[in-house]
Amino acid sequence: xxxxxxxxxxxxxxxxxxxxxxxxxxxxxxxxxxxxxxxxxxxxxxxxxxxxxxxxxxxxxxxxxxxxxxxxxxxxxxxxxxxxxxxxxxxxxxxxxxxxxxxxxxxxxxxxxxxxxxxxxxxxxxxxxxxxxxxxxxxxxxxxxxxxxx
Amino acid sequence: xxxxxxxxxxxxxxxxxxxxxxxxxxxxxxxxxxxxxxxxxxxxxxxxxxxxxxxxxxxxxxxxxxxxxxxxxxxxxxxxxxxxxxxxxxxxxxxxxxxxxxxxxxxxxxxxxxxxxxxxxxxxxxxxxxxxxxxxxxxxxxxxxxxxxxxxxxxxxxxxxxxxxxxxxxxxxxxxxxxxxxxxxxxxxxxxxxxxxxxxxxxxxxxxxxxxxxxxxxxxxxxxxxxxxxxxxxxxxxxxxxxxxxxxxxxxxxxxxxxxxxxxxxxxxxxxxxxxxxxxxxxxxxxxxxxxxxxxxxxxxxxxxxxxxxxxxxxxxxxxxxxxxxxxxxxxxxxxxxxxxxxxxxxxxxxxxxxxxxxxxxxxxxxxxxxxxxxxxxxxxxxxxxxxxxxxxxxxxxxxxxxxxxxxxxxxxxxxxxxxxxxxxxxxxxxxxxxxxxxxxxxxxxxxxxxxxxxxxxxxxxxxxxxxxxxxxxxxxxxxxxxxxxxxxxxxxxxxxxxxxxxx
Numbered sequence: 001x002x003x004x005x006x007x008x009x010x011x012x013x014x015x016x017x018x019x020x021x022x023x024x025x026x027x028x029x030x031x032x033x034x035x036x037x038x039x040x041x042x043x044x045x046x047x048x049x050x051x052x053x054x055x056x057x058x059x060x061x062x063x064x065x066x067x068x069x070x071x072x073x074x075x076x077x078x079x080x081x082x083x084x085x086x087x088x089x090x091x092x093x094x095x096x097x098x099x100x101x102x103x104x105x106x107x108x109x110x111x112x113x114x115x116x117x118x119x120x121x122x123x124x125x126x127x128x129x130x131x132x133x134x135x136x137x138x139x140x141x142x143x144x145x146x147x148x149x150x
Numbered sequence: 151x152x153x154x155x156x157x158x159x160x161x162x163x164x165x166x167x168x169x170x171x172x173x174x175x176x177x178x179x180x181x182x183x184x185x186x187x188x189x190x191x192x193x194x195x196x197x198x199x200x201x202x203x204x205x206x207x208x209x210x211x212x213x214x215x216x217x218x219x220x221x222x223x224x225x226x227x228x229x230x231x232x233x234x235x236x237x238x239x240x241x242x243x244x245x246x247x248x249x250x251x252x253x254x255x256x257x258x259x260x261x262x263x264x265x266x267x268x269x270x271x272x273x274x275x276x277x278x279x280x281x282x283x284x285x286x287x288x289x290x291x292x293x294x295x296x297x298x299x300x301x302x303x304x305x306x307x308x309x310x311x312x313x314x315x316x317x318x319x320x321x322x323x324x325x326x327x328x329x330x331x332x333x334x335x336x337x338x339x340x341x342x343x344x345x346x347x348x349x350x351x352x353x354x355x356x357x358x359x360x361x362x363x364x365x366x367x368x369x370x371x372x373x374x375x376x377x378x379x380x381x382x383x384x385x386x387x388x389x390x391x392x393x394x395x396x397x398x399x400x401x402x403x404x405x406x407x408x409x410x411x412x413x414x415x416x417x418x419x420x421x422x423x424x425x426x427x428x429x430x431x432x433x434x435x436x437x438x439x440x441x442x443x444x445x446x447x448x449x450x451x452x453x454x455x456x457x458x459x460x461x462x463x464x465x466x467x468x469x470x471x472x473x474x475x476x477x478x479x480x481x482x483x484x485x486x487x488x489x490x491x492x493x494x495x496x497x498x499x500x501x502x503x504x505x506x507x508x509x510x511x512x513x514x515x516x517x518x519x520x521x522x523x524x525x526x527x528x529x530x531x532x533x534x535x536x537x538x539x540x541x542x543x544x545x546x547x548x549x550x551x552x553x554x555x556x557x558x559x560x561x562x563x564x565x566x567x568x569x570x571x572x573x574x575x576x577x578x579x580x581x582x583x584x585x586x587x588x589x590x591x592x593x594x595x596x597x598x599x600x601x602x603x604x605x606x607x608x609x610x611x612x613x614x615x616x617x618x619x620x621x622x623x624x625x626x627x628x629x630x631x632x633x634x635x636x637x638x639x640x641x642x643x644x645x646x647x648x649x650x651x652x653x654x
Contacts, residue, residue, distance in 0.1 A: 003578075003579060004579060007575075007579045007581075011321060011325075014325070014328075018328055021343060025340065025342055026340075029609065030604060030609030030610075031604060031605065031608050031609030032604075032605060032609075033600070033601050033604055034338065035335040035337075035338050035340040035342055036342075037601075038327065038331055038593070038596075038597045038600065039328055039331045039342065039343070041327075042324050042325075042327040042328040042331070043328065045320075045321075045324040045327075046321055046324040046325060046328065049317060049320060049321040049324065050321065052317070053317060053318075053321075077373045077374060078370035078371075078373060078374060078574060081369070081370065081373060081546070082370065082567065082570070082571055085366075085546065085550060085567055086567060088550060089550070089560050089563045089564060089567065092554065092560060092563075093560060097551075101547065101551075104543075104546075104547060104550075105543055105547060108543035108546070109540075109543060112543075113539040113540075113543070115539070123540065123543075123544075127544055127547060131547070131548065131551055135551060135555055139201060139204055139555070140204070141200075141555035141558075142555075142558060143551075143554075143555070144554075144558075
């Protein structure tokens with residue numbers, strides 16, 4: 001299916017789910033709108049716009065439509081980076097800031113970007129030191145220590 | 151008399167060592183991210199938002215503002231030397247700036263860009279200082295219906311000026327409104343769309359949302375392709391434009407300043423629109439339009455002046471009405487709200503040191519930028535050699551850690567990552583993230599204004615039409631929406647967008 005149409009269906013679903021959710025929150029009365037009042041308006045708006053776009057996508061002449069398909073999405077590297085970041089978040093509190101950060105940065109520099117060993121160790125080490133100084137020492141933010149206590 | 155007293159008081163605040171330091175830090179970071187491709191002022195400000203939690207609000211806003219207008223200066227360097235705009239507002243500068251560099255005139259191009267930015271920045275601050283107080287007195291007469299209608303008008307103008315589809319931009323504004331309602335309802339205390347996650351009771355944080363949509367998604371887009379940076383020259387000589395250059399540029403700078411400033415005030419306008427329009431105006435009224443695109447110095451001077459004065463003009467609606475004109479101002483609004491300061495007409499009365507201090511700091515910032523961008527140009531040229539392969543892991547890492555330290559919670563990091571992926575897909579499918587963020591930031595104000603208006607009127611939507619300012623705003627908004635549906639105007643608008651895309 002064309003990527004654009006899939007997008008419109010997604011937003012249509014978002015709109016419908018929002019309408020359902022907002023009615024459960026309570027719409028209130030016009031003189032005293034409830035918690036679901038504005039979300040319901042937003043849901044109706046999103047749903048109607050998406051439905052309109054979806055219908056128009058069939059009515060428009062093929063040649064006037066800009067070609068957009070999944071072929072335009074070169075998702076290989078973005079996917080790897082997203083998964084690596086997700087992995088980092090999953091281990092951050094368990095392994096602690098230093099080890100988890102080393103994992104993320106070293107993997108990105110050595111495995112994804114294919115830097116030399118020297119660079120793949122030096123740049124993450126420098127970055128880690130500066131970030132630690134900025135957040136932990138200068139801004140007094142508490143960074144996770146993990147099971148090893150550092 | 152009050153004006154000068156406030157002016158001097160503002161300088162007293164701006165000249166405090168801590169504020170001067172953060173002003174310098176802001177303009178320095180602004181120039182840096184303007185020079186470096188792959189990260190813009192919105193992403194940077196979002197990343198640095200958590201950093202500002204621990205400092206005074208005035209100092210924080212001085213730094214964040216410095217990043218914004220500093221980026222306008224820095225963006226020109228890459229446009230001229232590498233033909234890659236470091237920042238969206240510098241896209242037009244590539245057309246003639248790079249051609250000048252190819253002809254061995256990189257120095258005067260960089261010089262006129264810095265001087266035009268300085269002159270426009272200075273005039274922009276004066277304009278801001280003169281226009282803001284009278285607007286504040288007008289804004290004090292606004293009630294909830296006027297605010298509601300004004301925000302609706304703001305959304306419509308923002309989407310009307312959207313670079314891609316206006317319909318999609320409107321839909322994104324709707325999504326922004328929806329996201330803005332997440333968390334506890336301030337009127338009823340009822341949790342909305344929290345999905346049982348306690349961290350969502352406070353709603354979705356602005357920093358993770360903006361970092362995801364502008365920082366992470368930008369990285370994901372950029373890693374798809376290899377960013378090649380080929381410097382025209384590494385030795386920049388003759389930065390001071392000659393008399394002929396000045397003769398040609400002075401008018402362009404002044405026109406660019408005026409146009410940029412007023413377009414900056416418009417919702418959705420800002421630096422990008424200002425630079426495009428000023429370039430088009432210069433080309434149209436030039437005696438030699440054929441020289442544009444081939445290294446005309448006016449083609450550098452006008453857009454650079456416009457994007458800087460627009461950056462100053464955009465502060466007017468935020469500081470006087472509490473309504474951000476663009477997404478950068480939305481981040482500033484968020485930063486103010488984090489510090490329990492509500493921007494708007496009362497800001498001048500309740501926090502004069504912030505209002506006048508921030509404005510006065512812009513004079514200092516512009517002087518700092520001139521020094522940073524002329525004698526220190528060599529430093530930025532060297533930075534252009536840093537490959538994106540080194541930059542993006544660092545940006546990604548700072549985003550992740552920045553999101554974590556906001557609440558010491560991984561939930562914010564998950565939210566950032568989620569919106570990073572969503573933002574990436576949105577850009578692929580030509581949905582603009584700016585209306586979403588702007589609507590998200592404005593939703594608490596919009597919802598309060600809507601509810602208060604309906605309570606005031608006993609449930610009648612007629613209240614928005616019986617009050618003149620409110621009615622005028624809604625009629626203009628309706629007019630814009632209808633005009634966008636007229637085939638002739640729609641085709642014209644699409645043509646302008648297509649031309650802008652071709653220029654890019």
